[in-house]
Amino acid sequence: MGTIIEPFRIKMTEPLAITTREQREKWLREAHFNIFLLSSDQITIDLLTDSGTGAMSTNQWASMMMGDETYAGSRSWYRFRDTVEKITGFKHIFPIHQGRAGERILSQIRLKPGDVVPNNGHFDTTRANIEWMGAQAVNLVIEEGKNLFLDHPFKGNMDIPKLKRLIEKTGPEKIPFAMITVTNNSYGGQPVSLENIRETKALLASYNIPLIIDSARFAENAFFIHKRERGREKRSLLNLAQEIFSYGDGTIMSAKKDGLANIGGFFACNDDQLAEDFKNLLILTEGFPTYGGLAGRDLEAIAVGLLEALEMEYQIYRHATIEYMEKKFREMKYPLVLPVGGHAIYLDAQQLLPHIQPLHFPGIALVNEMYLQGGVRAVEMGSVMFGKIDSNAQKDSPAPFELVRLTFPRRVYTQSHFDYIVDIMKNIWERRASIRGYRIVKQPPFLRHFSAHFEEIR
Numbered sequence: 001m002g003t004i005i006e007p008f009r010i011k012m013t014e015p016l017a018i019t020t021r022e023q024r025e026k027w028l029r030e031a032h033f034n035i036f037l038l039s040s041d042q043i044t045i046d047l048l049t050d051s052g053t054g055a056m057s058t059n060q061w062a063s064m065m066m067g068d069e070t071y072a073g074s075r076s077w078y079r080f081r082d083t084v085e086k087i088t089g090f091k092h093i094f095p096i097h098q099g100r101a102g103e104r105i106l107s108q109i110r111l112k113p114g115d116v117v118p119n120n121g122h123f124d125t126t127r128a129n130i131e132w133m134g135a136q137a138v139n140l141v142i143e144e145g146k147n148l149f150l151d152h153p154f155k156g157n158m159d160i161p162k163l164k165r166l167i168e169k170t171g172p173e174k175i176p177f178a179m180i181t182v183t184n185n186s187y188g189g190q191p192v193s194l195e196n197i198r199e200t201k202a203l204l205a206s207y208n209i210p211l212i213i214d215s216a217r218f219a220e221n222a223f224f225i226h227k228r229e230r231g232r233e234k235r236s237l238l239n240l241a242q243e244i245f246s247y248g249d250g251t252i253m254s255a256k257k258d259g260l261a262n263i264g265g266f267f268a269c270n271d272d273q274l275a276e277d278f279k280n281l282l283i284l285t286e287g288f289p290t291y292g293g294l295a296g297r298d299l300e301a302i303a304v305g306l307l308e309a310l311e312m313e314y315q316i317y318r319h320a321t322i323e324y325m326e327k328k329f330r331e332m333k334y335p336l337v338l339p340v341g342g343h344a345i346y347l348d349a350q351q352l353l354p355h356i357q358p359l360h361f362p363g364i365a366l367v368n369e370m371y372l373q374g375g376v377r378a379v380e381m382g383s384v385m386f387g388k389i390d391s392n393a394q395k396d397s398p399a400p401f402e403l404v405r406l407t408f409p410r411r412v413y414t415q416s417h418f419d420y421i422v423d424i425m426k427n428i429w430e431r432r433a434s435i436r437g438y439r440i441v442k443q444p445p446f447l448r449h450f451s452a453h454f455e456e457i458r
């Protein structure tokens with residue numbers, strides 16, 4: 001079959017803003033040239049994030065109507081628990097309002113200053129919660145994963161010899177748990193092979209260190225395993241997901257990604273004491289363990305969404321969309337991070353705009369140009385987000401890369417929306433030499449990308 005179609009049709013529409021160039025210029029100026037400060041009705045296509053931005057199915061909406069809002073022991077809870085158990089096989093299951101709630105509770109009950117938590121790539125809230133407890137978050141992705149342009153089927157893999165060296169150097173008693181993130185978001189949504197997860201678990205088990213799987217994109221990772229790992233092509237995504245989870249001692253899941261829900265998540269584990277400690281802090285800070293800060297209808301939506309994310313037709317369509325955009329960007333000769341991951345395309349703004357030096361933020365220049373040209377919102381991942389602010393010398397140091405991420409919400413945009421983005425990118429390619437850099441005129445002491453004010457360098 002030549003054309004892979006969206007495996008759904010549209011039953012309900014949501015208008016998106018069709019705007020003029022004059023309006024966009026005014027709004028961007030009013031937002032101080034920071035796309036985080038725009039409102040949704042000023043944006044035509046929003047590629048800021050894939051988290052919580054997906055569209056739900058008729059089955060999810062129907063199940064939400066069946067949501068049981070009983071405080072303790074609701075029907076929705078049992079349905080949620082049974083689905084999570086079927087996929088993960090874990091004994092203890094707790095709903096949480098989103099991924100970082102699980103990260104916070106796990107960090108608070110298990111970490112103390114001086115501890116170390118290895119991961120193939122910590123997501124930024126995971127890192128922040130670990131560091132908040134005075135522990136150290138260490139990234140141990142394989143060397144290939146650090147090379148943005150190197151082709152490798154599983155660039156998200158854990159570097160096992162490095163993990164072994166870290167354990168030997170630190171001492172296993174200082175590593176209360178290790179993590180593995182599937183797919184590896186911080187390194188471009190790159191997948192982790194089943195073999196690598198198994199080997200990671202085997203090594204950790206020999207030191208008695210529990211493995212916690214950050215499973216935000218477990219279904220996308222299962223699809224990559226099905227496509228790329230030899231001998232796995234005949235297995236269902238559910239079966240592959242079950243094997244992924246079988247190597248974990250626990251998992252934290254943000255259901256805002258592969259739960260196909262707009263909010264929610266869960267923590268699950270096998271160890272009775274860990275579950276008991278988690279439950280006690282959950283009750284104190286999130287809610288009773290059968291709802292964990294979520295409404296019954298949210299539990300229903302997640303229960304349905306988790307299984308829909310494992311449908312082969314859905315994953316084939318999702319990956320086909322990303323590959324379609326990869327092909328278009330390659331045809332236009334855009335420099336991009338390769339191979340493309342599971343939820344986003346990353347453009348190299350520095351290669352595209354070599355006349356803009358890193359501290360004039362080529363990523364911001366490209367993001368703003370995409371907005372001005374067609375109301376498309378992408379996000380800078382370069383010196384604004386990751387550069388260092390030197391308050392003494394009043395001198396910033398740049399990040400190693402100047403990337404722009406185009407993130408794909410799940411089941412939201414159709415092929416014509418993507419063709420529209422391609423048209424915009426063609427225009428930008430033609431006039432790239434005239435695009436100008438930016439300087440920061442106001443910034444907070446941390447996480448400046450969310451609220452900094454910029455001005456164009458003329």
Ligand SMILES: Cc1ncc(COP(=O)(O)O)c(C=O)c1O
Pocket residue numbers: 051098099100101123125126181185214216254255256265
């Ligand atoms: C890999 C990964 N882990 C954890 C999180 C945190 O989840 P949440 O945003 O639901 O708190 C995210 C969110 O993007 C993520 O991508």
